[in-house]
Amino acid sequence: MFDYHYMQLAIKQAEIAYKNNEVPVGAVIVLSGKIIASTYNMTITLGDPTAHAEMLAIRKGLELCYNAEMYVTLEPCPMCAQAIAFAKIKRLYFGAYNPQGNIKTFIPEIYGGILESKCSFLLKDFFKELRNE
């Protein structure tokens, strides 16, 4: 089960973010008691809206995220939640609940089905080949 020690390390990362005028969120990934990544939110520093603590941690941990545990100081947003799922992180421990966690702050206009058959043909073909291998 969870170890407060790692959440405290995540909080230390959040404190670094705070000092850098970033929204203070920190994350730590642990695999078999070994720290794979410890990161903090760098969206402003990098000018990159995807540079949340969790995303940076996953990009640092890469394949080592598989079956690992993530400690993060704030409930992940949908982007990070899906990334955590893709990374096959086994357990997620978070600190603060985020009431805005599931709100997209800005919704673009969305138009689907453009050159749909051409776009989907490539995918169908790819997975067909994969199944035949």
Add this chain to the structure above:
Amino acid sequence: MFDYHYMQLAIKQAEIAYKNNEVPVGAVIVLSGKIIASTYNMTITLGDPTAHAEMLAIRKGLELCYNAEMYVTLEPCPMCAQAIAFAKIKRLYFGAYNPQGNIKTFIPEIYGGILESKCSFLLKDFFKELRNE
């Protein structure tokens, strides 16, 4: 409105992914008729589950994504959809519909509220300071 030309460029990117044995998805970001980023899915090549075409495009475009248009050959997954929203991309054009688009392929165990007050204090403090500036 949308321009087939850019979707064709996105398809070309997807074709490169295909040749690299990656799930064939391509993305292009356009701002005022200028291509800001054109990318393809590189999850296997980079060993990075977040390296979807859209994420790579946003990370290439950075601040230039604001008010831009994205063309992507496949309906974005929740990770990319949220990233597109964060990047403040104005319009999203996609090709193929993704029936699995909203399915998290792997759900980790989730535990919230760990050292909650300590984690949330930092955030509350940060936003309080921000409001007082």
